[in-house]
Amino acid sequence: MKAEIITIGDELLIGQVIDTNSAWMGEELNKIGIKINRITSISDDRDEIISTLKEASKRAHLVLITGGLGPTNDDITKKTLADFFKVNMRFDEKAFEDVVHLFSIRGREVSAINRFQAEVPENCTTLYNKVGTAPGMWFDEADVVYVSLPGVPYEMKYLMENEVIPRVKQRFKTPFIVHSTVLTFGIGESFLAEKIAAFENALPDSIKLAYLPSAGSVRLRLSGSGNDEQEVNDLVRHLTNQLSEIIPEYIYGYEKDELPKVVGNLLKLKGLSLATAESCSGGFMAHLITSIPGSSAYYMGSSVTYSNESKTQLLNIPASLIEKYGAVSEPVVLAMVESAKKLFKVDCAIATTGVAGPGGGTPEKPVGTVWVGVSTPDETKAYLLKLGDNRLRTIEVAALSGLNLLRKALLKK
């Protein structure tokens, strides 16, 4: 069983709009055991649409089309589908009632152009759209199912959830697919690959392993497929546990966990409060923490001290200490983290000081040198990181590393 998505619209090709629909559709179909084999984005051009449909129909059993169903002139998907199937259009009374109803609750009048929106190719099953004016369409021709949906994300989602997914489940027999994602931090992709080489080489054919890297972290995704739901579930769960036992010190979560949320949940669980003192991370650690709804329950704030004077004024770091060791040093980061704890009257604190670059590096402390201080009720420690010469990456990894080091310190207890 093969499936493809075709997205139609010039705005996707010139980068004006990012195609988020395909990712959402791919994820939803994957949950019912259908893997998308190909996504094709093309111009809203009749010939281009027809040739792409012809190619897809040779490869796939299910072809999902989005875009090109709105009321304006550049929307031509519907007419092109009628040409592709060599059929006429018919007026769908019920689809028109939906349009009239939608306009009435929005206090608008129906125009001539909206009447055209209720026309569909005569060989389709209409998928009625309660949240927009363009109906979806389902075609079942020569053993291939074609589904055409509007490109507006919430209309597409409404029709997928209420009309398409139930019909697809009924129409196709699909294998059972399970994914499990293990989230690691603080180890590069190649080192991770070496550590789990034996595990990876021993994986059965029904299981695939993917490495998905981003700043400071690598997500490991195990995907299993088969016909026996119980069997696939058990195998993926067993392998996830096995993987977790090989690299426990690098794992901060599973599936869609986020590091700031994981740390927040730990703090809430232990009834502890947090503050930060940031130099090189420049407020980004505070931003990561406060991005999480409800973070005000455990997070008191941050002293972002971007100059030596502000470190002295706000955090009471002695000017002599900065002069003796430099602002980027172990004694200063330890003084910062202790001071944040006192100042905000909290149980835990994280501090950063480093050379984000591009200027400010020296032979002893090159750009990318970062000290992170972490303090819990049990211990206060400093860590030295070397993060390279990309300023924004250094800021991001310094902030995330601070959170991860606090997480590890809290788990020691």
Add this chain to the structure above:
Amino acid sequence: MKAEIITIGDELLIGQVIDTNSAWMGEELNKIGIKINRITSISDDRDEIISTLKEASKRAHLVLITGGLGPTNDDITKKTLADFFKVNMRFDEKAFEDVVHLFSIRGREVSAINRFQAEVPENCTTLYNKVGTAPGMWFDEADVVYVSLPGVPYEMKYLMENEVIPRVKQRFKTPFIVHSTVLTFGIGESFLAEKIAAFENALPDSIKLAYLPSAGSVRLRLSGSGNDEQEVNDLVRHLTNQLSEIIPEYIYGYEKDELPKVVGNLLKLKGLSLATAESCSGGFMAHLITSIPGSSAYYMGSSVTYSNESKTQLLNIPASLIEKYGAVSEPVVLAMVESAKKLFKVDCAIATTGVAGPGGGTPEKPVGTVWVGVSTPDETKAYLLKLGDNRLRTIEVAALSGLNLLRKALLKK
């Protein structure tokens, strides 16, 4: 001249990652007169990659491939390209030196797997990657150019800007295209459209106008094309000036200007220093300011006070003031901005306090209510914003609005 993008990776097909690379590449190529005709996303499967390359080579003169170049087993683009061209691999000494250098500045050792990253098909021109371990590759075979790039966005962007775009310009004859971008803040897309309707309707056919909205701001891009370089340049410059005269109060810059950098340049020009006091923006304003290299010359830091207690402890806001008016109020934001000025001993300050949500809203102060305080040597003022119920958008727009309000206050002088 036809161009296509092929993106490789299961993570795109199952919706784990949204393909933002293609939109960025489409936009950049569009700027040099090349329109992408098709974007195809496929699995990291050898046969799938080869058949897609074959199809694309029949339609396009330029084929850009991203993804599948990392060090681990699931990355097979490189091997498949060698198969496609029927050539062997060669070890690229200079690419290996890049890997060794990158690892040394990150304080890590090179592993055996990294040696493989310096291998490339023998018929390619290596595109050296200074920001990551996977080199790009340029193939020019039978009148089609194929470019293979890593999927990590900042590595892809580095190689596009420094290696690919200059080579594409040289290799292909493209019509002359000029873009001019006017950056506005604080006015919605539809209001902007009304204000410039007469201007837009009078535009000649050779000029296109695009609205590119993002949080709080709308970029207006004028694109002119033609064969006479001088003529296109003059027309676009003239229209940019005309547009600037219609909406001067909303324009903060042109082309790739960034609001935090525009504000930083203004401060440097006037020899003024800045600090911030943040509640609802939670450190994001500090992050925006410190994202700019050299910001330590004028920015002293931020007091991120995320609780009422920390507002009192760190910023000396009287608890009675908070009790009387609430933390989200004009008197409190004015006290915060004045306090930040004193505490950091600076000339200018910005403060935010608001309800980012999803919790904490009341009928009088619903989610999205934000007070921004701005203080310069000449005046101190408070502004009320209503930013809606998207938490992350509220944080972002609150921070950007603070910067824009300071910019406008500084220009009054």
